[in-house]
């Protein structure tokens with residue numbers, strides 16, 4: 001494997017982590033929005049706050065990681081994507097600002113009059129940010145980003161069936177992941193009512209994500225033939241794994257299984273992502289820019305891989321520590337819903 | 342970019358130095374069993390959490406801006422400076438993780454274990470600051486890549502990381518972060534004391550950060566002075582614009598204040614020969630003037646540059662004076678000076694330090710114009726070709742204004758709440774929460 005391919009692999013690892021952790025985080029915001037601001041929605045909202053509180057910051061550093069690796073290892077692709085797709089990317093950035101500040105302020109200033117507003121902002125931007133990111137992914141995957149400084153169409157590049165469907169798929173996936181995680185959180189808090197609450201929603205989101213996914217494949221067939229062909233050949237095993245995992249989640253949820261639901265749900269998402277990666281290979285921008293052609297000079301790639309190695313050694317254990325302390329309730333948000341008696 | 346950075350840099354400075362202040366208070370609290378110090382540490386950690394979160398958000402927006410505003414710059418040089426940001430990524434990660442552990446770990450972790458989970462935050466803050474500022478230094482003193490025009494084909498990462506400007510820019514920025522944070526926190530407690538809250542808690546809240554800042558400020562002066570001398574060699578045009586030196590000459594006059602015009606400084610106080618003296622310890626030293634390069638290679642807004650530089654140096658000098666005041670009083674009476682004037686001076690020192698910080702960035706960034714990468718790429722060639730980004734830009738501006746306001750309001754509300762509820766359950770820094778089972782938490786609501 002060349003160091004360019006290895007760097008692409010590193011990029012994809014970052015994308016995967018962001019999709020899982022960031023995705024669950026966005027999904028949490030989505031469910032907080034759906035739960036509403038009133039008294040009825042308070043218990044689910046508290047559970048979401050408690051689940052996200054300690055980890056949201058770390059979850060979102062993955063995004064920075066992805067951006068930095070992209071512009072370091074593949075600067076041309078970065079410049080082309082960002083200049084052509086500046087509208088959805090600006091909107092996503094806007095969503096990140098609103099979301100981050102909404103969270104920071106509603107979590108620390110609970111008794112403020114503006115708390116409801118902060119919550120609403122948090123919820124709406126949790127919905128919009130993944131949507132716009134999805135449209136960007138759709139634009140890249142369907143080959144709508146040419147090489148160069150703002151060479152693509154600023155509007156039709158991301159306002160098209162593939163992009164919109166991928167956007168919707170992102171939202172549904174986030175909601176699905178979050179709901180599955182929240183089922184476990186509710187169980188840990190001993191809140192049977194919330195466990196039921198999120199099981200129903202996880203099932204719903206899984207079905208929606210599945211339907212959107214199938215619709216996506218149909219649209220790809222007519223709109224992004226390159227990707228469709230590769231997904232149904234090279235990428236097929238991964239697509240099948242994803243479908244199987246997804247089906248497994250449905251069954252496990254219905255049976256109220258206590259184990260395996262989370263790994264299966266994560267597996268479904270990861271498999272689809274890597275399926276997409278395999279389908280795009282060897283292109284960064286399908287049929288426009290190959291990984292080998294868009295890669296940085298080799299010394300940069302080597303340095304980047306070394307940094308990544310160091311990151312694996314330092315960061316992963318720290319993340320594990322954070323999650324472990326959280327699971328053992330050694331660190332916690334100050335508020336979590338009471339167990340049901 | 343300039344605007345979002347100007348905003349980010351204040352929060353970033355807090356992100357770098359606030360954890361250290363909080364750890365000092367925490368250490369003192371544990372060592373001397375001092376409940377006031379522990380309470381300070383705990384409250385500061387909450388404030389730091391809010392500013393850190395907003396800092397992270399503004400930083401994320403900055404990374405987007407590399408693509409949204411400067412795609413040509415990033416396409417051409419992303420592979421050169423990117424590694425530094427990748428290193429920074431590690432530091433951010435660790436900082437975010439340990440921040441979370443520290444902030445949420447107050448109640449359950451054992452006191453010293455908890456203290457040690459805070460130490461990595463301060464260390465990673467330094468590392469992160471190094472990496473980002475090294476990028477900026479590289480833009481001032483680019484090296485370690487070939488060819489000099491067109492696509493970069495060869496990179497020497499170590500030369501990029503340890504470029505010529507790193508030795509003075511990085512320490513200068515890190516000290517600036519400590520100094521700004523120290524004076525800012527101290528100024529908050531000074532205001533409180535002026536309003537009559539003169540308890541031990543407030544005095545400690547003033548003393549800890551002000552001591553740190555008072556130690557750092559003179560060092561900052563020396564580092565800044567070194568920086569100025571170095572850029573007289575390395576970036577002579579920037580230096581000429583800062584000092585408004587129109588023609589290369591010896592025996593150049595140093596001006597304090599004044600307007601910069603094409604025939605030299607108007608107004609201001611002139612000290613004949615002093616500029617040459619400062620650059621080379623002799624009035625015979627030749628100082629490169631703006632006439633050494635073509636007019637469109639000269640920085641804009643020379644008056645602003647000149648005044649920004651003077652303001653930075655002037656404020657630093659004044660802050661050294663404040664530090665001395667504290668030092669002398671402490672040496673003689675083991676107490677902070679008792680006069681109201683001392684508190685008033687401390688109360689404005691926070692804002693003054695922030696002004697110096699912003700002035701510093703104006704000097705280094707505007708002074709580099711018209712280049713984005715000094716002598717390699719012009720800013721106008723770096724910018725996006727997409728029309729309509731100014732819409733994004735205006736929205737971001739508006740948003741940041743709201744964000745800034747919300748931040749201030751939130752912090753004030755937090756402070757008011759702490760004042761009103763003298764001893765709330767939350768304020769027992771360590772130990773199990775009274776009467777709560779592990780997962781049930783009694784009512785913040």
Ligand code: HDD
Pocket residue numbers: 057060061064346349350352353354355356357392393394395396397398399400401402403404433434436437466469470473474514518
């Ligand atoms: C003084 C040092 C300093 C300077 C000059 C900058 N930053 Fe910064 N930045 C930090 C010091 C810092 C920090 C203290 O480490 C922050 C503040 C709060 C935080 O989350 O980390 C941070 C946050 C932060 C984040 C979010 C990290 C996270 O989510 O934890 C990003 C992506 C950036 N910055 C990127 C930048 C870029 C692209 C800059 C300039 C072009 C920049 N920063 C200037």
Ligand code: HEM
Pocket residue numbers: 342343344346347349350411414473474476477480699702703706707713720
């Ligand atoms: C590698 C990262 C950076 C890039 C690409 C960059 C780019 C630029 C450019 C092109 C300008 C001129 C903007 C204009 O003419 O409107 C500018 C100005 C400025 N930047 Fe940077 N800069 C970087 C790093 C920084 C950092 C780290 C800071 C501080 C946090 C900073 C603070 C400023 C300030 C204060 C100005 C001047 C404001 C003005 O033009 O009026 N910059 N920057």
Ligand code: HEM
Pocket residue numbers: 474481506509510511512513514517520521561562563564565566568569570572653654656657658660694697698699700701702704705706708
């Ligand atoms: C309150 C004290 C000060 C603060 C907060 C401060 C802050 C800053 C900041 C943030 C920068 C830009 C980042 C960097 O280059 O690291 C800067 C640049 C600079 N500062 Fe200061 N500074 C202070 C005092 C001084 C003093 C006393 C001097 C000189 C005697 C000085 C000389 C410089 C120079 C020459 C630069 C430009 C460096 C370059 O562009 O390469 N500073 N300052």
